[in-house]
Amino acid sequence: MSAATETTMREPVPAGDDDKGAMRALASALTGNLRQSGIFLAFAAIVLIFSLAHDQFLSPSNLTNIVLQYSYILILAIGMLIVIVAGHIDLSVGSVVALTGAVAATLVIREGQPWWVGVLAALAVGFLVGAWHGFWVARVGIPAFIVTLAGLLIFRGLTFLTLSSISLSPFGGTYYQIANGFQNGLFGGYGVDVFTLVVFGAAVAVYAWTAWRSRRARQRYQQQVEAFWWFVAKIVVVAAVVMWFAYQLASSRGLPNVLVLLGVLIVIYTLVTQRSVFGRHVYAIGGNLNAAQLSGVKVKKVNFWIFVNMGVLSSVAGIVFSSRMNGAQPSAGNSFELDAIAACFVGGAAVTGGVGRVTGAMIGGLIMAVMSNGMQLLGVETAWQQVVKGMVLLLAVAFDVFNKRRAEAAR
């Protein structure tokens, strides 16, 4: 295609005006979607601040640690994002994490069943819990706040009953490896795990290739695309950051299993929310319930499956958490629901529903994770850590509100 059309075509996300020159493309890409880019910039700034404040913050072992420590919150945040976009809330996920972990521990540790029996049983329990919530929310029509508040109590109680109020440990074996194991050594290496680098390299290649394909598809349908240099620059930056991160992991202990799991879940759920009919219906319900209903969306069915999905993801988080703890405790997962909810709101989800992205929730969760980890490294008291995290949540949403107002005023 010719150079002339190249420069006039770009991302149509901000209500478009004609584009002259590279700086304006950059500026509009940043400001046009301020909420999205703002969150990435905030994340980068926080990482930068902690890396300056503590020399071990970006060390390979600490980065590995962050991934392992907060993976289950991120898994919960994926499901929670869908729940929140549809205009609901789920307060029970912490209790469900505990219950599913307890069920797995009872079977594997107390009954001596193989690890996969524990995993399948936990997933089944998660499914049933989700169906229970879905039934009350979708069929009976009770607000999710009430249903899941009841769930928080019910499933915590059932956890205590399952475990007879004592902790069970250790899992050991394969179950323990789920959250504590690494994929490495397959291709050998000299202090740096080649396998990890290969996996990340492949992921970056796939990312670049799909981005290129979708760009080509957009051009075929004669839609605007961003300038070519901008497109390339974006991919180069993403690739550089990801490969740097991969190098850090590779020079520590390799690729954590949970990171693979998390990566797969993020890809799947990004597609589900952005590309599937089900995902579209979730946004339609959250955006305007009445309009969705009158457009033929089967609201009850969609709501039911949203909660089933949340239940199943809670059980995945429960498996990861119990594996990482190498056992099950009656009080496991306390207040996880609040961390997951906070991740979604920091990541740009709207309290009123209809708005939010999986990637946003992940960055939101990572911001909270990096803040906790960084403050721990710096030896900040737990009390102050809570205060700071609370302020971050408040300011993130306040920033959002401020932005919206500015956009309104500019109209």
Added chain:
Amino acid sequence: MTDNILEMRSITKTFPGVKALQDVSLTVRRGEIHAICGENGAGKSTLMKVLSGVYPHGTYDGEIHFDGAEVQFGSINDSEARGIVIIHQELALVPFLSAAENIFLGNERRGAGGLIDWNRTNAEAAELMARVGLNEKPVTPVSQLGVGKQQLIEIAKALSKEVKLLILDEPTAALNDNDSEHLLELLRQLKAQGITSIMISHKLNEIAEIADRTTIIRDGRTIETLDMSQPEATQDRMIRSMVGRDLEHRYPERTPNVGEELLRVEGWTVHHPTQPGRVVVDNASFTVNAGEVVGIAGLMGAGRTELAMSLFGRSYGRNITGQVFKHGQEIQVHTVSDAIDHGIAYATEDRKRYGLNLIEDIRKNITAASLGKVSRRGWVNSNEEMKVAEEYRGNLNIKAPTVMALAGKLSGGNQQKVVLSKWIFTDADVLILDEPTRGIDVGAKYEIYTIINRMVAAGKAVVVISSELPELLGICDRVYTLAFGRITGVLPVADATQERLMELMTMEKETAR
């Protein structure tokens, strides 16, 4: 020399990139009813926001003189303190508080120790309510009152603030004919008491009936101020000034080409969803043919919307009985998706609440009811979707930079075009349009009519529910009348007049037989 209560001189208000008002002047005489009309987006509301201090002094250029002195309002409180009260289209009442509490909200009648003096509150409220002709108890929660009465509460609230200049934004848009008439009568009484009113309205009949003078605004400029007692102040003249072009006809020409029967409804009866035993639609039967525009006329509460929504996948009511035939075959329509599958579409009267997802873009709204057509195995092809949306944006002339613009940011007319796009894209052959031109300016109305004509020319059938009888007479082939849940008549448009329709629309049960 005439006594002007308000002079707005050379008001210019700029938003980033847009000149919303340009050198607008408005002069209102003491004690008159002054109408302001113009297309949606012409700048009427912006002008009123400047006047009432929503946009504070300093954010616009120009001068405002009120009651003999220059005023510089910093907020809406400042303008209210001077006696300027604005009543918005969306009423600002608290539903669970009583009429009296709403009237004195923010302006409570206090007694000893700063506590609310309930006796005084209710007594004064009763007085004010009597003054606006509202025969209700002051302790009644406003949620129990109809829209018309709520409007009166708003006016009573304004009177409690010792209003000198009352501004009403589209006061009758949501009112039925009776309530509208009552409201206009009230405005005349207030005028007799010396209260000046500014009324923003689309309803030209209403303006002709009540206004002393009318200022017309177009594209952020004042076009002219007409003295309504002069013979040149005709509706055609007003329309011409509003749209800036000659509208030879308010309704586009169409050669009727009626084909075979498409939809037949027999013995349709619907009960109220929460009040058992109350029949909302009573044994209604009607037919719609291919290539035909059929009107349904009826007063508020006649059951028009209820009839349409119950047909559309039983979205309203309970204990629904009756039969629906499509091409002569009986069909079962139990859910909205059944209705869509059978080619029936329903565009609601309230597009913001029931028709659109305002926080999503145009594209996603257009495909919302037939996502299956742009997806395969549950996955949406967003490029195909974009292509479809762009086609509709072009064909229906939706004014937006791209289809990625949010539906909530469009004007009423363009929102309605998005709703129509959504339903046309479902491939429906029976389209039920409930008040398709409500709150839409004259130019966009014409476009909507043109779209309707294109649909029937393509062999589809369109059912139009409307409160505006001239509109039904202008665009329909046949008009059914509905009164108290019953179909009381059907007239070919050639035989129909407004008087004849109104007669049928008010026909009571005994005489209907």
